[in-house]
Amino acid sequence: MKPVILYDLQSELPGKFWSPNTLKTRLALAYKRIPFETRWLELPELHTELRHINAPTNTCVNGTQGYTVPTIFDPNTGAVVTDSWTIAEYIEDTYPDADGERVLFPGESRALVKALAGAAIAATWGAQRWVVTRVAEVHSERCAAGYRRVHGQRHGLSWEEMSPEGSALREEHKAALKKGLGEIDAWYKCSKGEWLCGERFSYADIIVAAQVIRCRRVFRQEEWDEMKGWHDGRWEKMIKRVQATTDFLGTIDELVTL
Numbered sequence: 001m002k003p004v005i006l007y008d009l010q011s012e013l014p015g016k017f018w019s020p021n022t023l024k025t026r027l028a029l030a031y032k033r034i035p036f037e038t039r040w041l042e043l044p045e046l047h048t049e050l051r052h053i054n055a056p057t058n059t060c061v062n063g064t065q066g067y068t069v070p071t072i073f074d075p076n077t078g079a080v081v082t083d084s085w086t087i088a089e090y091i092e093d094t095y096p097d098a099d100g101e102r103v104l105f106p107g108e109s110r111a112l113v114k115a116l117a118g119a120a121i122a123a124t125w126g127a128q129r130w131v132v133t134r135v136a137e138v139h140s141e142r143c144a145a146g147y148r149r150v151h152g153q154r155h156g157l158s159w160e161e162m163s164p165e166g167s168a169l170r171e172e173h174k175a176a177l178k179k180g181l182g183e184i185d186a187w188y189k190c191s192k193g194e195w196l197c198g199e200r201f202s203y204a205d206i207i208v209a210a211q212v213i214r215c216r217r218v219f220r221q222e223e224w225d226e227m228k229g230w231h232d233g234r235w236e237k238m239i240k241r242v243q244a245t246t247d248f249l250g251t252i253d254e255l256v257t258l
């Protein structure tokens with residue numbers, strides 16, 4: 001099988017990835033044992049590169065129609081697929097696991113996992129302005145300017161207003177993240193097993209892990225130290241288990257800073 005090409009946006013971090021959306025695709029491909037290679041892009045090149053491969057357009061961060069990552073090109077089928085959810089469905093449908101073990105949507109869970117994808121983002125949305133200020137810090141200066149612009153547009157704010165350091169607003173954002181992760185923690189507590197689908201690992205866990213790993217990657221050390229103490233230490237343990245379950249570290253040495 002020829003490796004799938006994953007288009008992703010780079011950062012200055014070791015291993016480069018930072019986006020929770022592309023991380024969902026990385027983890028899903030690793031879990032399914034589908035070989036892939038990354039085509040790293042800088043934000044200013046995104047449009048040209050993805051138009052060049054005739055990628056489908058999608059809703060961009062600032063609400064306009066354009067190109068987004070993750071996008072994959074599968075040389076085995078010729079398919080070009082955009083959007084983390086659409087890609088998850090594509091790889092599950094195109095590469096169903098022969099022994100039924102490594103499936104993204106166990107049983108009849110696909111529609112519920114789709115609902116969870118929106119719910120997980122909504123749960124932590126109150127912290128978004130703080131999180132994106134940290135993401136901008138791991139970008140090169142050339143990319144950070146564009147990143148700050150689109151995220152400022154999304155919230156209708158100047159960058160300085162997003163989540164000022166040391167402000168009461170920042171404390172609100174932090175409290176919102178803790179509360180949102182508390183909701184997700186409660187989902188896990190309802191499960192009879194380790195994962196959201198009980199004993200079966202699924203794309204639902206990938207969705208949650210991608211959000212947590214993004215924080216791990218971009219937060220300052222003291223911020224992560226605080227976050228990893230929340231909810232009985234669930235989040236650090238969870239991302240290590242997801243990493244092991246998906247063989248992520250084994251197949252591509254990219255979570256080196258975890």
Ligand SMILES: N[C@@H](CCC(=O)N[C@@H](CS)C(=O)NCC(=O)O)C(=O)O
Binds near residue numbers: 020021059070085
């Ligand atoms: N719903 C999409 C969102 C994709 C998305 O917003 N990707 C961001 C990177 S995390 C992007 O491509 N941003 C460029 C832009 O919006 O201009 C998905 O799940 O793939």
